[in-house]
Amino acid sequence: MRKKYAIGLCVSIFIVLQIWCSFITFHFPYIGVYVELTPQQQWVIQEMTPESASAKLNLKLGDIVKQVDGKLPDESPTIQKWKAIEKARSLLISRDGLEYEIVVNRNSTTFYDMVPLVEEGVCLFMAVLLFMKMRRSPSAKLLAAVFLTMAIIYMSLGASVRGDVIGKLLIASFMMALPIIFLHFLVIFFKEKGNMELPTRILKYLYAIVIIALAIRSLYFYPPMAKVFRYDGSVTLVFFIIGFVFNMSVLTFLHAKVRKQQSYVSSIIKSVWLSLLISFLPAICFSLLPQLITGQQILNGRYTSGLILVFPISFAYLIASNQLYDIGLVIRRFMFASLMAIIPVSLFTGAYVFLFGQEVDDKQILFIFIGSIILVSSVLYAAEYWTTRLEPFLFPRKYALQFALKKISKNLGTISSFRELKEIILVDIVGTLQVMGGAIVFQYKNDTEIIYEGEIDTSEVQQLVNSSSLLDHPLYTCIEMNSHEEYTSYLIMTRKKTNTLLAKEERQWLQLITTYLEVSLENVHLIRKLTARLHQFASQLPSESAAQDIQWFRKVMFELQEEERIRIASDLHDTTMQDLFFLKRRISTLADKSTMHQEDQVQLKNMNNFVEMINASLRQSCFELNPHLLKEVGLIQTLKMYLEKESYTTPFELEFQAGHAAVIETKDLLTKRHIFRIVQELLNNAKKHSQASKVKFHIMEIDFRFWLFYEDNGVGFHDSNEVHLEIGASGMGIEQMRSRVLHVGGHFELNTQKGNGTKFIITIPTEEVISA
Structure with a gap:
């Protein structure tokens, strides 16, 4: 409280002093006359300040001051204290024997x-x-x-x-x-x-x-x-x-x-x-x-x-x-701006003196020169700041390119796959340059991979890449990026939507983009290679459950796979399926119009049915990616519904038998998801490789163990332990299943011979299941 009173007192004193000083400044002119007492007891003007009002009062050095405001000079307070004439309203002076009365104008504030x-x-x-x-x-x-x-x-x-x-x-x-x-x-x-x-x-x-x-x-x-x-x-x-x-x-x-x-x-x-x-x-x-x-x-x-x-x-x-430590840089920048300002200011001041030399004095010239130096230096110093602030209005295209560059360079750090490379980066590049289409081409030794966006002829691009004539093609803007033994990559842009080639500024921007893109492409390529090697490593893990030191690796691999499946399912549900729903409603609205011809209505209804088929297929894909029914209705009912729906599309007879298996429903959701993925993988392998006419699934519980039997009458194959596993071969799925079974503490048995069908026997303990 005392602090507030002290601050209030100080503020009050300051306000009073401000009022007083302002009153003196604006109520009395600055006369600027200094006098000296001579031996004859006369007050004589000895000095006059050039900037004061004395220059306008017709006073001269040597004038004798007879009176100040009708009184003798000795009675003036300012003469007594400072030998100066101030706060005076009138003066009586003597010059060459003549007396003059001078009235001081109060409105002479300068x-x-x-x-x-x-x-x-x-x-x-x-x-x-x-x-x-x-x-x-x-x-x-x-x-x-x-x-x-x-x-x-x-x-x-x-x-x-x-x-x-x-x-x-x-x-x-x-x-x-x-x-x-x-x-x-x-x-x-x-x-x-x-x-x-x-x-x-x-x-x-x-x-x-x-x-x-x-x-x-x-x-x-x-x-x-x-x-x-x-x-x-x-x-x-x-x-x-x-x-x-x-x-x-x-x-x-x-x-x-x-x-x-x-x-x-x-x-x-x-x-x-x-x-x-x-x-x-x-x-x-x-x-x-x-x-x-x-x-x-x-x-x-x-x-x-x-x-x-x-x-x-x-x-x-x-x-x-927070730029305290940059003050040296600030000073150097301002001094550089001042040096740049000297030449134009000197030329301007010289021209001013040449044109108006007889009408100005030295002080005015000095004021013009110094003032212009300060003004021009300040403008040059602030030019970078104001150019940046006004760039959206002065240079909108340049600003748009720079903004897109910042956005793309920021998004490049999130790229981990070729799909993201297209959806996040290539779409932005095509949209920013307003071209008809663009592509990123990877030319391997024996193959060519093209990621494209917009309208671009990929077959023509592939032919041009293989013929090595793409870089000089008149219809495309092509920039070569990574080039080494494994592959060579290109960034290709078509003509703009106005049917013109990219401008020089846009090509320079594209060159700058590629410097960032090269690193990301190399990272994506390395991620793809690393992922493939991880899958290969996962397929070659020891089959013994005693290998506890690598259980963490299995866990991480399965978690990553599930997260990616759930993400893809969410994307499909939130984007593609919603778009199909609105498309279906729009088609239905058009088909219900009374003005529509009957033939057109039939075609629209057929289109609507086709959209519904696509939607049903996507819904099934989302379910396969994220089997949410495991939590709602349990493992057995989910498998039953899944296999019944699949039986309508499989080229073989599909049979599912479920014995007593109530205990498995009490286990954790992750264990149930592992079992569902095993059944899913078995069915996919049967579709792709078995060539069977009958496939059978049977589940039951015996002696505190969950049993899953699979059997088909297909062509069979050599045991996976006897073949070298390649990424993408059927053996990878078998090893994935083996890893899942081992991860939940179960046992995996495969019986198969070439031409005699295939049998899988999987057992999982129900008393204690290892948590995923």
Whole structure:
């Protein structure tokens, strides 16, 4: 609660000071006339500030001031304290024996009075932004204090130059406090970001000096003592310069200490040193030091003081955007932009001087040159950012290609099969380029494989690939990708839908795509080879149940197969079958129209029946991939329904007998799924290889064991143990069944001879079944 009251009090004081300084700035013009008392006790004008209102009051050096606001000059508070004429409404002067009365226009606020107010607004905005957004960061709070200190300096500048006591007290005190608060910021900043401990005891003494100086400056309100402090401005400037040099020395010492480490701390110190130099050195060299030494500024402090904002603004941006360690890169980029801006700005300024040389002075030319450098440099620096932001509107085609490149390159990481290569990548490429069709061709030694999308003549492409004339074909854009002993791959695009070839920019984009695609194609090829070898390895696993050290491999293989089957079944159900359902409804709606001819209605109904047949086939395929009935009605009923439905399509008589087998229904779902897959594989092998006229399945339970008998009267074959198994041969299915039986702790027996049919006897214990 006390903290809130303290913050409220500080805010209230700041608002009061802001109102007062603004009132002085806008109510009184900056006259800028300095006088000196001669031995004859006359106040004579000794100096006039060029940017002040004195240039418009017809005053000259050497004029004798007789009265200020109808009173003697000695009675003017600003003359008493600062030997300056400010806050005056009228002057009576004597020149060459003649007296002139000069009325000061109150509405003579100049552009130079607005610059500090703009700088104050920037500082206040950054202080509030830092305090609100990063209040948990101690260094951000101190940087906000640096901004607030600078805001008070800019706020009091207008009142100070007009001879206001409060304005002079504020600007002198906070000018002394600024390097100290900045040093405090550096101490906390390097402790927070670089874990570097700097001595903090000196800060107490420095803050004490500022407080003592503030107390002494309160004597400004006592006019007779104010004469003692006519040189307070010089003392303040000297203290400010010493504080700057001290900060630079601390940074130099830190950099010398850690420069050999080549760490991010070293980069931070170097960047801070450089930013501090760029911000404060111009103000010190061109404004403060010349003021101390000669009494005249080379450049007006209103201009050089603006550069001081570079450091806190840049650090606030870098801290807020987490780019602190890139400040060196930011500075180098801006310096490069400035170098690029020098030549065009110099030509522009030279042309301006040549055309209007007699109408402008040196300060205007300097302002045009420096202002143009800053403006052009800022535009060049921000060009990359704004080009990126406006690219969708300025270069829509380029943006579309880049967006597609990002999407495709991201999706390439998910590709693991040729099917995904078509559905995820090739579809995007064809759609982005707006071509009629595209293909990825794999040319092996004795075979050619083509994955295509859209309208493309695959037979023609295959002939062209085999004849080695594809790369120069006028109707296709072809890029060769992988080329080694096993295969050569090509990416082929037809003409665009507008019947034109791809543009140069699109071909370059396609070349870039292929650099990503080459790696993915090689990975897909290796995945295919690895998968084949894994299947071969699975088929050659030991047939003994005692081989427990490889049970994990069987488990992983079966889980992967089931996951892929369920995924495919879900895809078919959610996409193809839904599309067929909506197609069937659409055909039915058309067929029911009264305006439709009877022949057309018959054709539509036939089409509807054909769609229903396709849908039924897909439904059966989904069931085979994901036998959900195992959980709903149990193993025996699922096998019965499955074999009854298959009996209508098999070329042989299919018989199924189910004896007493109730105990198997109490086992886990994975065991039931293994048994279903075994029956499924037996039936598939019978369809493909048995050439039988009768196939019989029989299940029962005897002596706490589940028995599955299979028998056919087909051609038979040699025992799989006597043949070398190839991927895709019938033996692979037999070994898959053997692996499943062994995995659930069962026994697998095969009896077959060439020409004498085949018998399988599979037993699985029902007391304890190994979980999948």
